[in-house]
Amino acid sequence: MNDETQNTELKQFLQDHPDTSHLDVLIIDLCGNAIGKRLPRQSMGSFFKYGTPVCGAMQLVDVLGNTADPMGYGFSDGDPDAFAVPIENTLVPVPWGGANRSQVLCEFVDYKNQKPLWYEPRQVLKQVVERFAELNLKPVLAVELEFYLIDAELDDSGAPVAARSPFNNRAEAQGKVLSLDKLDEFQSVLSALEQACALQKIPTTTMISEYGAGQFEVNLQHQHDPLIAADHAALLRRCIRAVAREQGYDATFMSKPFADQSGNGLHVHLSLEDEQGNNIFTDSESLLGQAVAGLQATMSEAMAIFAPNLNVYRRFKPDEFVPVTKDWGENNRSVAFRIPPSDAQNRRIEHRVSGAEANPYLVIAAVLAGVHYGLKDQLDAGDKHSGNAGSKVDAELPLTLWQSLDAIRNAKILNDYLSTDYLNIYADVKQAEFDAFMESIFTREYEWYL
Secondary structure, three states: OOHHHHHHHHHHHHHHOOOOOEEEEEEEOOOOOEEEEEEEHHHHHHHHHHOEEEEHHHHHEOOOOOEOOHHHOOOOOOOOEEEEEEOOOOOEEEOOOOOOEEEEEEEEEOOOOOOEOOOOHHHHHHHHHHHHHHHOOEEEEEEEEEEEEEEOOOOOOOOOOEOEOOOOOOEOOOOOOOOHHHHHHOHHHHHHHHHHHHHOOOOEEEEEEOOOOOEEEEEEOOEOOHHHHHHHHHHHHHHHHHHHHHOOEEEEOOOOOOOOOOOOEEEEEEEEEOOOOOEOOOOOHHHHHHHHHHHHHHHHHHHHHHOOOHHHHHHOOOOOOOOOOOOEEEOOOOOOEEEOOOOHHHOOEEEEEEEOOOOHHHHHHHHHHHHHHHHHOOOOOOOOOOOOOOOOOOOOOOOOHHHHHHHHHOOOOOHHHHOHHHHHHHHHHHHHHHHHHOOOOOHHHHHHHO
């Protein structure tokens, strides 16, 4: 964003929102969490001109914000600052918290040369997107995000409790998929969410009641810029959680918060347009198959991105409508790569692998890398699966965290797109997070082995 654009955007925003008192400077970190600073109004002009310093290694911390000094970034290099700079057209009001706040999404740049940091997830995605110019194609995509509304208070063991209905103050024992009654019961929360998203330029479409108790899904509009689609997904998570808390609840994107309920997923819907704006999947089953074949080829290597922590792997069980094979199919929810029913112009791939807490920039980067690879090498996806593809787990898939970390470290395809250094640094962060997690003794160890 150049100085003139920055000044114009800020000036217009303050004219439209004259009571603004503070600005939240947001960065989406490696784990997909929003981190940053809160600046007073008098600092907004300087920030939009120069950015604000933040230690660069914050893009390399684990889910708790701890650094393991991956590749010498953190302790070894003296933990230097980068600069958080605003991303154009992301300055919006914050409609929760009772204050006249605003927020802006940022990315990290090197303070010396003003170039994006190579390990910035948004930059990783941008580099993959640019590869599609080689094919004279442009990706068009959107994200679906599932989450659970839960009570603000956890139970005595620290486990979540499904949200109690505003109508009768009772929590669901099991989900009511596609229930309009459930939408009506939680209308106050969902309406507040819809209004907040509109204010924050997050283009939501359909909201549905999902399979789990207190579980919902929000769909986002398709975008012709994958970076913007990823921005929307990342900001939607922050918005959902904030609105839920404003309404007296909480929200979680944990993939499997309840052992006996369905998991939370992040599904990516993808099509490709040629230079004339035509969907190449409309008339070419061959190109569609090649794109899917690339996703099949990269699925194992990318699993640590799609499923970034121990809990996510609890989703991958037979007959759970969660992919446990590399199959694809027409209008079939048991496969990893579904071709939803649609008119010809909207023919697309639905990538169904990721858990809801995965970083959307990295998920989309891995998905696009697979699609590009399949098209470039004209791969064959094989026959579509017409029955239940989820009855038996594919033993070749790395469906534990430790297997997936090995797979990403030994990647032969993704390293050409996301870079070997980034795959290694990502694996180092997630390995350190897992090692720290395993240092504690679980309650069940006492119950079983004491």
